[in-house]
Structures are given as structure tokens and as C-alpha cells.
Amino acid sequence: MSEGHMFDVHFDAVGVAVGRMRNEVTLTASTPFQSVNVLATDEGPFQGGEGTAPTPLEFFLTGLVGCLMTQIRVFARKMRVDVTDLKVHCRAEWAARKGELGPYEGFPKGFTVDVELASGAPAEDVARLIEASKRACFVEQTLAVANTVTHRLRINEGDWTDA
Amino acid sequence: MSEGHMFDVHFDAVGVAVGRMRNEVTLTASTPFQSVNVLATDEGPFQGGEGTAPTPLEFFLTGLVGCLMTQIRVFARKMRVDVTDLKVHCRAEWAARKGELGPYEGFPKGFTVDVELASGAPAEDVARLIEASKRACFVEQTLAVANTVTHRLRINEGDWTDA
Numbered sequence: 001m002s003e004g005h006m007f008d009v010h011f012d013a014v015g016v017a018v019g020r021m022r023n024e025v026t027l028t029a030s031t032p033f034q035s036v037n038v039l040a041t042d043e044g045p046f047q048g049g050e051g052t053a054p055t056p057l058e059f060f061l062t063g064l065v066g067c068l069m070t071q072i073r074v075f076a077r078k079m080r081v082d083v084t085d086l087k088v089h090c091r092a093e094w095a096a097r098k099g100e101l102g103p104y105e106g107f108p109k110g111f112t113v114d115v116e117l118a119s120g121a122p123a124e125d126v127a128r129l130i131e132a133s134k135r136a137c138f139v140e141q142t143l144a145v146a147n148t149v150t151h152r153l154r155i156n157e158g159d160w161t162d163a
Numbered sequence: 164m165s166e167g168h169m170f171d172v173h174f175d176a177v178g179v180a181v182g183r184m185r186n187e188v189t190l191t192a193s194t195p196f197q198s199v200n201v202l203a204t205d206e207g208p209f210q211g212g213e214g215t216a217p218t219p220l221e222f223f224l225t226g227l228v229g230c231l232m233t234q235i236r237v238f239a240r241k242m243r244v245d246v247t248d249l250k251v252h253c254r255a256e257w258a259a260r261k262g263e264l265g266p267y268e269g270f271p272k273g274f275t276v277d278v279e280l281a282s283g284a285p286a287e288d289v290a291r292l293i294e295a296s297k298r299a300c301f302v303e304q305t306l307a308v309a310n311t312v313t314h315r316l317r318i319n320e321g322d323w324t325d326a
Contacts, residue, residue, distance in 0.1 A: 004261035008272075010254075011220055015228040017249035021236060023229045027221040033209040037217040041229035046196040047237055054200040056229030057174055058190040060302050063223025065178040066186045066204030070219055073184060074210055078266050086180035091173075094301045098167035102295025103241050108305040109171075112313045115326065119318055126318050130326050132265025134314065138257045139223050142271040143310045149303055150275045155282055155289050163278065163293050 007032050009138065021049030023056075057092075065090050067139040068113065072129065075136065081129045085118040111143065170195045172301065184212030186219075220255075228253050230302040231276065235292065238299065244292045248281040274306065 043049025093109040153163035206212025256272040316326035
């Protein structure tokens with residue numbers, strides 16, 4: 001247990017492919033609260049989907065923007081900095097280049113996040129609130145580091161192998 | 164323009180804070196296709212929300228799982244590897260530690276992704292498909308590197324400052 005440890009967050013997401021490109025994802029939170037939700041993604045004609053739901057990238061960006069906004073409001077209360085009229089604008093860019101193994105590979109090109117709000121607090125207090133919120137936003141902190149994503153693969157109900 | 168450049172992806176996400184913890188996020192894709200969608204996030208009682216929508220982390224994980232699943236199905240067709248019964252299970256963990264500026268800071272602890280599918284193709288072809296799909300999945304490739312997220316802040320409709 002690291003020094004200063006306060007709480008853990010643990011989610012399981014199980015996606016099942018249905019239709020042409022639609023995925024139905026069941027999300028189970030086990031700590032620090034318990035919940036189960038289902039969200040669906042799809043693709044438009046560009047990727048051969050039927051447009052029954054937004055695309056995965058839209059869910060990803062909603063997670064990024066929503067996480068920071070939530071953190072700002074939670075910390076505004078805890079740090080006693082009043083905040084109203086909060087609006088966040090994120091621009092996200094990726095590029096696809098010719099791939100070695102497959103048709104193409106993906107690369108993030110950049111993320112900019114503009115925060116607008118109204119407050120009666122001194123500007124330096126608001127700036128400290130935003131910085132603290134960035135550091136606490138799980139999605140932003142995930143983007144800020146090179147994460148190892150571990151994969152396993154199971155074909156035709158055989159054994160699990162590392163992938 | 165980098166060597167091997169194939170296409171760009173550009174999204175804008177604008178979130179507006181409403182209610183206690185609810186955020187309404189308008190997502191606009193400008194390339195390689197055009198679309199506008201609205202997704203809402205909320206929090207449960209743990210963070211002082213009203214539970215009108217799933218949490219930002221659930222959107223984030225749906226983006227991760229959905230992106231990889233879509234990529235596997237798109238590339239299965241392009242690489243001529245048949246895939247059915249696709250299911251992906253992602254476990255995601257974060258920790259919160261005592262913060263210097265705010266009440267706490269967030270840290271990703273790990274992501275594991277298990278892929279199950281049925282296929283009549285040789286196992287090595289399926290493994291190559293999964294590896295190619297990981298490299299093309301924009302969300303996975305974003306998680307794999309340390310991204311710079313640039314912030315600006317505007318208080319009370321004043322000037323924009325770096326944050």
C-alpha cells in the first residue's frame with residue numbers, strides 16, 4: 001500500500017459484439033461504489049456500421065471531458081472555491097499511418113482542453129482548483145503516462161494465451 | 164505530413180455542467196466523417212450526483228473496449244480472418260492518494276484486456292489480427308504513450324490563460 005493511499009477504483013467492462021459493428025458493454029463498478037450499467041457503441045457507414053449508437057471515440061472523449069468537469073465541481077466544494085457556468089471544450093486529434101501488420105496503425109496527435117467558468121474567488125484560487133482537479137482526474141492522469149495494457153486471447157473456447 | 168500517412172481523425176467535445184454533477188457533452192466529428200452526438204454523464208451519491216447517467220469512467224472504458232472490438236471486426240474483414248462470437252473483458256484499476264494541492268490525486272494502476280472469439284482461421288492468423296487491431300485502436304494507442312494535454316482557462320469571460 002503506497003504512502004498516502006486514500007481509496008481504490010475498480011471497474012470491469014465486458015463488451016459483446018452484436019449486429020455489424022455494434023458493441024454492448026456491461027460496466028460493473030466494484031469499488032469504491034457498486035453499480036452496473038450498459039452502454040452501446042456503433043459505427044457509421046465509414047466503418048461499415050449502422051449508426052445505432054455513438055462511436056467508441058465519442059465515449060472516450062465524453063469520459064475525458066466528464067471526468068475533469070466532475071472533478072472540478074467536487075473539488076470546488078471541498079476547496080471552497082465557488083464555480084458556476086462551467087464549460088469545457090476538448091479538441092482531440094489522431095492520425096492513421098500505413099501499418100506493418102495490418103492496414104494501418106493509430107497515433108494520438110494532441111489533446112487541448114479549454115475550461116471556462118464564472119467565480120467570485122481570486123484568480124489564483126481558481127487556477128489552483130483547476131490544477132488540483134487535473135491531478136485528480138483519473139482519465140487525464142491515465143493519458144499523462146505510458147500505460148501497459150496486458151492482453152490475453154482465447155480462441156474457440158481453448159486455453160488463454162498472452163497476446 | 165509523416166511518411167505513410169493515411170487519414171486524420173478530429174473530434175471536438177464540448178461539455179456543459181448542469182444539475183448537481185451531470186455534464187452534457189456535445190461531440191462533433193469533423194474528419195474523416197461528420198457527425199454530432201450528445202452524451203451525458205452523472206455521478207451517484209458517492210460523488211454527490213443524482214445518478215441520471217453513467218459515470219465518466221464508464222464512458223472512458225466503453226470507449227476503450229468498443230474501440231478495440233470495432234478494430235478487430237474491421238480488420239478481420241480487411242485481413243480475411245473470420246471472427247465470430249467476439250467478447251472483450253477489460254479490468255481497470257486506479258488509486259487515489261493524498262494530494263499536495265487538492266484533497267487527492269489519481270493514478271492508473273493497470274488495465275488488462277481479455278479477448279475471446281471463435282474462428283476457423285489458424286491461431287497465428289488470429290494472433291496477428293489481434294496485434295494489428297491493438298496497433299490501430301486509437302484509444303489503446305493513446306493509453307500506450309505519455310500524452311501532453313494542453314489546458315487553457317478563462318474566468319468570468321476574461322482573457323484565456325494557460326493552465
